[in-house]
Amino acid sequence: NAGVTQTPKFQVLKTGQSMTLQCAQDMNHNSMYWYRQDPGMGLRLIYYSASEGTTDKGEVPNGYNVSRLNKREFSLRLESAAPSQTSVYFCASTQGWGQPRRNYGYTFGSGTRLTVV
Amino acid sequence: AQTVTQSQPEMSVQEAETVTLSCTYDTSESNYYLFWYKQPPSRQMILVIRQEAYKQQNATENRFSVNFQKAAKSFSLKISDSQLGDTAMYFCAFIAYSGAGSYQLTFGKGTKLSVIP
Numbered sequence: 001n002a003g004v005t006q007t008p009k010f011q012v013l014k015t016g017q018s019m020t021l022q023c024a025q026d027m028n029h030n031s032m033y034w035y036r037q038d039p040g041m042g043l044r045l046i047y048y049s050a051s052e053g054t055t056d057k058g059e060v061p062n063g064y065n066v067s068r069l070n071k072r073e074f075s076l077r078l079e080s081a082a083p084s085q086t087s088v089y090f091c092a093s094t095q096g097w098g099q100p101r102r103n104y105g106y107t108f109g110s111g112t113r114l115t116v117v
Numbered sequence: 118a119q120t121v122t123q124s125q126p127e128m129s130v131q132e133a134e135t136v137t138l139s140c141t142y143d144t145s146e147s148n149y150y151l152f153w154y155k156q157p158p159s160r161q162m163i164l165v166i167r168q169e170a171y172k173q174q175n176a177t178e179n180r181f182s183v184n185f186q187k188a189a190k191s192f193s194l195k196i197s198d199s200q201l202g203d204t205a206m207y208f209c210a211f212i213a214y215s216g217a218g219s220y221q222l223t224f225g226k227g228t229k230l231s232v233i234p
Contacts, residue, residue, distance in 0.1 A: 033222070040126075042208060042226040058221065090162065092222075105152050106222055108162035 002027050006091050006109035013081040013116045021076040021112050023091030031094050032074035033058075033106070034066060036087040043090065049074055081116045088113050119144045121211050123225035130199045131233050137184075138194045138228050140209030149213035151185070151192045156227075157205040165207070168192065196230075204232045 004025045013019055025032065030051045035043040035058075045058030049068040063085060065077045074093075078085060092106040120143045130136035142151070153165040168176045168185050175183050180200075184193045196203055209225040 040226060042224040044224075045221055048221065088160065092162075094222075105150075105164045105167055106162075107164075111160045113160075 004091055004093055004107050004109035006089075006112055009110065009112060011112060011114050013078075013114065015082060015116060017081050018077065018079050019081065020078075021089055021091075021114075022073070023075065023109060024073045025091075025093040025107070026072065027093060027095075027107065028071070029093035029095050029107070030071075032068065033092045033094075034064070034074070034076045035090045035092065036060065037090060037111070038087050046076065046089075078114075081114075083116045086114060086116045119146075119211055119213060119221075119223045121209050121223050121225040123207075123209055123228050125228045126226075127229045127231070129231040129233055130196075132199055132201060134199055135195060135197045136199055136230065138196075138207050138209075138230065140192045140194070140225055142190050142192065142209070142211050144190070144211065144213055146213035149211060151183075152210040152212075152222075153181070153183070153192075153194045154208045154210060154224075155203075155205045156208065157202075162208075166194065199232045201232050201234060203230060205230060 007022045033048040034046040037043045044060050047066040049055045052071045055066050067075050089112045091109040094106045122141045149170045151168045155163045155165045166176050166178045166181050175185050180197045182195045206227045206229050208227045210222050212222045
């Protein structure tokens with residue numbers, strides 16, 4: 001089925017370890033995003049890539065890096081994990097605004113539950 | 118900066134009854150879209166309904182409808198004939214187009230809805 005695929009679904013890290021969360025979409029979307037979800041905080045944007053070859057910081061970028069590998073794939077890296085990065089991470093994609101300026105919403109992956117101990 | 122406020126952290130409704138979830142937003146943009154997303158215990162983010170700001174007519178999707186009050190910057194979700202499967206977190210979200218393009222979907226903190234048998 002077409003959509004956004006995130007791996008892994010669950011991960012436990014020790015403080016200071018590094019890891020990369022993978023995201024791929026097969027809908028030919030231009031824009032991709034990484035959000036984190038914490039209790040009582042809703043979803044907050046970490047980084048986004050408006051189009052292939054570009055990346056920009058969102059609301060909470062500290063401690064993370066991203067790579068837009070190609071149009072399909074957008075990865076999120078934690079170089080030195082901290083307990084404050086314990087969260088559920090969502091990747092999302094959208095076609096963007098197009099012409100005329102219409103937005104049809106985002107498609108989300110199923111999330112990665114990350115625990116840093 | 119855009120903000121989205123959901124003032125009801127938790128709500129409950131009897132099965133088959135109607136419930137309304139509130140959302141207000143703040144923006145100076147004129148071209149924007151509003152969304153309601155549902156997040157059941159499975160964690161998947163599911164688009165429920167979408168409203169274009171330039172349309173005066175309220176969006177409807179089966180049992181889901183919105184009351185969009187542009188002047189008041191209010192966007193409430195009404196769920197009719199509530200079903201047990203409607204139990205979930207509901208997030209209001211906003212995106213605006215401005216100039217070179219805006220790519221950030223901003224979320225409220227969510228309302229946890231419980232449908233009681």
